[in-house]
Amino acid sequence: MSDVLAGRTVAGGFRLRGPHGIPAQYRPPAPPKHFVGRERELERLRPNGVTVVSGPAGVGKTALVLKWLHDHRTGDQLHVDLTVREPAEARLGRLLQALRLDGVAPADRAAAFRSIVGKRKITLVLDNASSTDQVAPFLPASGTVLVTSRAKLDLDAAHVELEPLTDESGSLAPLLDLSYVELPERQARLYRLCAWHPGTHFDVPEAAAIAGESECDVEDALDDLVEKALLTEVGDDAFRFHDLVRAHARAKRHIS
Ligand SMILES: Nc1ncnc2c1ncn2[C@@H]1O[C@H](COP(=O)(O)OP(=O)(O)O)[C@@H](O)[C@H]1O
Ligand SMILES: [Mg+2]
CATH class of the missing domain: 3.40.50.300 (P-loop containing nucleotide triphosphate hydrolases)
Incomplete structure (x- = not known):
């Protein structure tokens, strides 16, 4: 029309x-x-x-x-x-x-x-x-x-x-689990490991160092995590976890 x-x-x-x-x-x-x-x-x-x-x-x-x-x-x-x-x-x-x-x-x-x-x-x-x-x-x-x-x-x-989300209802963790279980292993591993980066932000070289992988591989996996809303890209090649997401990722550390 x-x-x-x-x-x-x-x-x-x-x-x-x-x-x-x-x-x-x-x-x-x-x-x-x-x-x-x-x-x-x-x-x-x-x-x-x-x-x-x-x-x-x-x-x-x-x-x-x-x-x-x-x-x-x-x-x-x-x-x-x-x-x-x-x-x-x-x-x-x-x-x-x-x-x-x-x-x-x-x-x-x-x-x-x-x-x-x-x-x-x-x-x-x-x-x-x-x-x-x-x-x-x-x-x-x-x-x-x-x-x-x-x-x-x-x-x-x-x-x-907007204030940061709180998980008062306890509904976030199960939803994050839904995304997490669908991750290919490289992304899942990066998700677990980068959550332990001490700063609020990290960049590709830092993530590569944490994961012991090439920057190129890590960059693709980080982009995928952003696309899946598990990670936020802030500014030029800097990434950060939402606090609740970081807590979720850290809780996965014992799962290989
Ligand atoms: N209510 C929500 N439920 C699920 N994911 C959310 C929610 N709010 C934000 N996110 C996720 O958190 C990240 C940051 O949110 P975004 O809207 O980009 O923040 P802002 O626009 O304030 O910088 C994104 O990956 C987004 O998908
Ligand atoms: Mg925005």
């Missing part, structure tokens, strides 16, 4: 090309396979308006938002990762192109983007925002916007501050 805006003029006379949806690279990824807890926080994300989810790196901001999106699939959803800092015009240029709106002058891009998002009632995720200024050009006048940030952004929004 062609989009209702196709062929019509929006935001000052720019034309949308052809039928379209949200291109793959801007669709939200799936939430963690074994998402646990956060019932109260999930209820606090607004189905209309702006919600800012804040908290330290690795606490579960993105996972929470992705889970909410998965549970509220009422229309198009657009996931914009703001981790890399760059001028808004450049990012907006790519976004508009992905939404098939070409040829918009840099000065008009923010307005055109906000107009499309508002008119198409796109649920917008601005992930890893560093400041209010960075977010402002993207905010439509109405609709659903979910922002994640390590900072408490000064935005007129609902604010959800």
Whole structure:
């Protein structure tokens, strides 16, 4: 079905090309396979308006938002990762192109983007925002916007501050076991061993030294652990365990 805006003029006379949806690279990824807890926080994300989810790196901001999106699939959803800092015009240029709106002058891009998002009632995720200024050009006048940030952004929004997960209900360990038993041996071994690294973060050479394996092999296995949500990648080639996951991994040390 062609989009209702196709062929019509929006935001000052720019034309949308052809039928379209949200291109793959801007669709939200799936939430963690074994998402646990956060019932109260999930209820606090607004189905209309702006919600800012804040908290330290690795606490579960993105996972929470992705889970909410998965549970509220009422229309198009657009996931914009703001981790890399760059001028808004450049990012907006790519976004508009992905939404098939070409040829918009840099000065008009923010307005055109906000107009499309508002008119198409796109649920917008601005992930890893560093400041209010960075977010402002993207905010439509109405609709659903979910922002994640390590900072408490000064935005007129609902604010959800995430604390580290606790395993009050005791539900996490069995879920982690489900992931753990499916691991190939190299990944399982690395999972058990790296949990004993004394720092909060470790990198590939450190993991390779702990495991007594080549950096190349270890890098692949670490990437797999990240994909399986057992490990978090923080920054350039640095990895960390969620505290509860580290405890789970350490408890496996006697199992060969
Ligand atoms: N509620 C949860 N249930 C299961 N896994 C979670 C949950 N919250 C976070 N995780 C996992 O913990 C890791 C860090 O979460 P993430 O959302 O990336 O943190 P943040 O966005 O705050 O930096 C990821 O691997 C994620 O899949
Ligand atoms: Mg995140």
